Amino acid sequence: MRKSNEEFPNLSLRKPPLKRSKTIPNPKHTHFSVSVSDSDEQWNYPSFLGTTTKKKKTSFKPHNLNLPKPSLVPPPPPPPPPPPSTSSSPLSSQVTRPQHHQRSPILYLLFIASIVFVPHSAYLQYKLTKLEDEKLNLCCQIDFCPGNERTSLQKVDGSFSYILNADSRTVALYIVVVTLILPFMLYKYLDYLPQIVNFLRRTNNNKEDVPLKKRVAYMVDVFFSIYPYAKLLALLFATLFLIGFGGLALYAVTGGSLAEALWHSWTYVADSGNHAETEGTGQRIVSVSISSGGMLIFAMMLGLVSDAISEKVDSLRKGKSEVIEKNHILILGWSDKLGSLLKQLAIANKSIGGGVIVVLAEKEKEEMEMDIAKLEFDFMGTSVICRSGSPLILADLKKVSVSKARAIIVLASDENADQSDARALRVVLSLTGVREGLGGHVVVEMSDLDNEPLVKLVGGELIETVVAHDVIGRLMIQCALQPGLAQIWEDILGFENAEFYIKRWPELDGLFFKDVLISFPDAIPCGVKVAADGGMIIINPDDSYVLRDGDEVLVIAEDDDTYAPGPLPEVHKGLCSRIHDPPKYPDKILFCGWRRDIDDMIMVLEALLAPGSELWMFNEVPEKEREKKLVDGGLDVSELENIKLVHREGNAVIRRHLEGLPLETFDSILILADESVEDSVAHSDSRSLATLLLIRDIQVSSFVAFEIKVIMFTSLTIVSCCGSQNVYHTKTLGSLTTLGSVTCSKLQLNQL
Incomplete structure (x- = not known):
């Protein structure tokens, strides 16, 4: 039969042969059966006779499937059967899908x-x-x-x-x-x-x-x-x-x-x-x-009511509710200076029976309230309200009634100077974008003196800037050259005793300033705020200056309600001896540490010291980098006439390095907060305290009886001490002394 088919291939097209199927069980794969017909028997070539290319392989199909009726045309060769290791479950899943x-x-x-x-x-x-x-x-x-x-x-x-x-x-x-x-x-x-x-x-x-x-x-x-x-x-x-x-x-x-x-x-x-x-x-x-x-519906209703109440309580607890106040003081930002600032504001509001202070910062309300509670200070009727939010977002500013505040204080952040000033600039832009306008003046704390003009340019007349870092540096120089001046600055800049007040008195219009000086029995006039000059303040004007309409008088008084002008007293003319200025002698000053504004401090020393003075600079900054930083700050060392710079490299917290300095020859020692650690207040104060204690121990151990003034600047804290009497006084600079307040309290407790 195979031979006849090979000789006459066209016979299969005329009359299809009778087909009969045979099922040959597969001994190795029980899931498959082989279907063989008479027309396909010629393709079942025995394997022991060798391979042939003309023969087709037997197709394996699942045993349990309903196979379609085969057509007259032979189907194409199916794919080879799966290997013995392959299970039948994947094949069955592919077929049943x-x-x-x-x-x-x-x-x-x-x-x-x-x-x-x-x-x-x-x-x-x-x-x-x-x-x-x-x-x-x-x-x-x-x-x-x-x-x-x-x-x-x-x-x-x-x-x-x-x-x-x-x-x-x-x-x-x-x-x-x-x-x-x-x-x-x-x-x-x-x-x-x-x-x-x-x-x-x-x-x-x-x-x-x-x-x-x-x-x-x-x-x-x-x-x-x-x-x-x-x-x-x-x-x-x-x-x-x-x-x-x-x-x-x-x-x-x-x-x-x-x-x-x-x-x-x-x-x-x-x-x-x-x-x-x-x-x-x-x-x-x-x-x-x-x-x-x-019951399920009422359970859902109780759940919704409970969720609504919990959400409202959480909103109140997290400080997301609106502050409905007016004539309040608004503080934007959070820093370590906030504690002393709140204390001074509470003292200032004592005369009016207290007030409201609102703090808006990017912290949790509970955390802010906990930090304020740790101050352990009596606010004397002043309420402090904390709200969590960003001063850069107008919605958060409206939440604290920024347009109704009588004063706005923008605190510098604890970042470096450039980042802090950039953030302050963005806050000022947000304040100028308030549609309702601002009802009070704005005080912005800056970290670098070079960035002050840009903030004033953006804010306009409503913005007042305070470069606390540079101002404190200048005050340090004055306190170092004049012992006891730190106590005076504390009394003037703080609200505990006398402070500055500006007020208009119409009855003084047309008077000379020399007459204004003796018009206040309980205050000391020291300047005039000129209305015709855009509100510029003139300190100690000429005696011939005449007060005009709108001018305000700047005085130093106990409180704003404790002074008033009185009738002019009678002045008896007489002769008084002329007081000659005492001669100036060269000084020798030591700077321990490196500040960002050290170039400005050197310029102040150049203006105050006598010719021939020496300034020793002891820090870890290499000498070549020092000269470069001074030049970048605008200081030309070659133009210094009164002082001479002496550079020494070393670590101020290592005793061996300090012993290499002639400490007994210095008239004043200034311990500065190093620039490398100024971002961390605690670390900066720790280094300054360690330097102070090491210098004191070196003085005591050397048994040298000399009088020396040590001014330590711990962030914004001044510590003045007299070496001969071994009495150390820790003082702060009013509202400006906010950083390092914890360190000051520890120094006072230990009488350092």
């Missing part, structure tokens, strides 16, 4: 048919009842029904009004059953809805980027996120749905009306104990279900 997709339209059709046939069955039930009534009428007309039961039945019209009788309960029952089953069916087959639509439209685009179930969940999530009352509306809808659904169920299992069933459903929802008196199995099942749903 197309069957799942083939059956899915049938399931969809069954689902749609079940939904369509429910109202159709109700309609057929209605028609059946109608026909039975017609039959009963006909029977009564031909005397088939008893005489006592003969009644005249009303004619049944073709409307659905009759469905409100007995059959309406069946419809209600169907509606309840469908309503119960529909959510589960939608949850399970919601993703196949686009495929059903495409199938009905005879389209083949069944690909969906996002499943419909996820899309619906996303829409619900967006709805609850955008609309604040979405949860309440959902709860209301669930309540109404439960009442209506329960009413239909009760109407289906009881004999009452629909309105009565809805009322009973509401009572079961409102009070879960009302179902105890129900009778009948169906009515009890429905009433228990409605009561369970009512």
